[in-house]
Amino acid sequence: MEKKIHNFFQSGLLEKYILDEITTSDSLKVEHYIDTYPEVESEYLRLQNNLEILAKADAKEAPKFILDNILDEVEKTSIPVIKMETSRRRTPWYSIAASVVALLFAGTAFMMYQQNQELLRENQVVVEEVFDLRKDIDNNNEKLDDVMRQFMKLNNPETEKYVLRGNSRAKNLKTVAYINAVEKTSMIDVVSLPQLDKDQFYEVFAKMEEDLVSLGILDPSEKKMQSLKYMKDALGLSIRIGSKKGNETNAIDDEEVAEIELKTKNN
Structure with a gap:
């Protein structure tokens, strides 16, 4: 199931659904995922929340007379006003772009961390090899000194x-x-x-x-x-x-x- 959800997120259908750039069949598929999987619903609500925050940040207060005119027109008409349900739509493109940039940054940081760890391991291996080499050199020097001492004893005239x-x-x-x-x-x-x-x-x-x-x-x-x-x-x-x-x-x-x-x- 996790693979299925992962593939869904990778398809980009949720972002297209938010931007209203999706076919009817794909829209039904997205709504099915939102209703079925809590992870998809959580991501959808997060994107919706970002949309609302950005919308409020860019919103401008309408003149008061506009609301009065709308209410007057509603009272004059005999057609009842139908209350519309809040649509699960629309997240501005820059919110999605920011999310993509954040993911890219996180991936790059993780790759750099892995490379750094690999360099540290390679450096440790080099240090150990140098230490072993110095140890071998010291042992060889001791053996050489021992051989030289024996040689001097053997060549002593006495x-x-x-x-x-x-x-x-x-x-x-x-x-x-x-x-x-x-x-x-x-x-x-x-x-x-x-x-x-x-x-x-x-x-x-x-x-x-x-x-x-x-x-x-x-x-x-x-x-x-x-x-x-x-x-x-x-x-x-x-x-x-x-x-x-x-x-x-x-x-x-x-x-x-x-x-x-x-x-x-x-x-």
Whole structure:
């Protein structure tokens, strides 16, 4: 029904009816809509009210003698005066024009509001992208700084390089350890590690005078340089396969898969 009423308003028949520029059949149709639909009747009354306001604004008071002459003529004639019903007609064109202008202004304002909202959303997207880009740049700078620090450590004349190769239990194992006794740093580069069972892992130990000290567990998924604990008096390095037993891990009793002796100046 709302669509039907909307189509009726869009047809312009109501305005033509007010202006008395309508055919008889269309006039009957308009009067049917006015009597049937409250929305149409409300719009018709609004237009009629505008007509009356404008008519009163432009009206001029007639001379008093005209009314007296009309009454004298009425009394002389024998023909009864028929009271005419108020016609549902006529709204001046400028009232309709004002209504159309108001509708156009409202539509334009709404379109501008939508465009403004869209611009605000696009601006927010750009701000978020710039923020993400700055964050990525900061992360890349941190990674670059980390790489530069590692590079400087590796190229330090005091840094000793040790290659640990796997024995028969881990033939494809290859790691490179970098130890700097002056700066007391220890790092290891995992070149390749044979795959282990889920409950097993590789652990690096420092060989001391009387026992072994764990320097850390190797992460096979970590492709960059991994830091190890520095041990001042270490005699050598040993890589062993450990196993998890409940919440505990143990690698000391397992057979080592790679080992190397350290140079005297690192002890």
